[in-house]
Amino acid sequence: MKRTILAMGAALLLAGGCSSYYKVTDPTTGKVYYTDNLRERSSGSATLRDAKTGNMVSLQNSEVQKITKDEYDRGRYASDEAKPAAK
Numbered sequence: 001m002k003r004t005i006l007a008m009g010a011a012l013l014l015a016g017g018c019s020s021y022y023k024v025t026d027p028t029t030g031k032v033y034y035t036d037n038l039r040e041r042s043s044g045s046a047t048l049r050d051a052k053t054g055n056m057v058s059l060q061n062s063e064v065q066k067i068t069k070d071e072y073d074r075g076r077y078a079s080d081e082a083k084p085a086a087k
Contacts, residue, residue, distance in 0.1 A: 021072035024048055025063040033057060034075040040064065051076040 024033045024046060037049040046062040049055070051072070067075075 019069070021067050021069055022048070023065045023067050023071070023075060024059070025065075026059050027061055027063055032075070034067075034072050036072065038064065 019036050020038075021036050022034070022038050024035060024038065025031070026033075033048055034051045035048040036051065039047045040062075041047075044062075045058065045060050046064065047056065047058045050057050
């Protein structure tokens with residue numbers, strides 16, 4: 001019984017630490033999405049759940065970058081306000 005409990009606890013710890021985080025950019029629009037739920041298809045398209053809105057998004061073309069949890073959290077909570085033009 002003790003072994004079973006220890007094994008289950010270890011499995012939960014391992015499962016919780018295996019998350020991957022991604023910054024996905026649509027090169028056509030320049031829009032950036034942050035996600036931990038990404039499916040890339042052999043055709044080059046990608047489907048993801050946008051961390052900001054919770055919406056499912058499908059992209060025909062995408063640039064995918066694996067990022068850290070800190071980068072994910074910063075991007076997820078960043079505002080989408082327009083940036084001032086460079087001078």
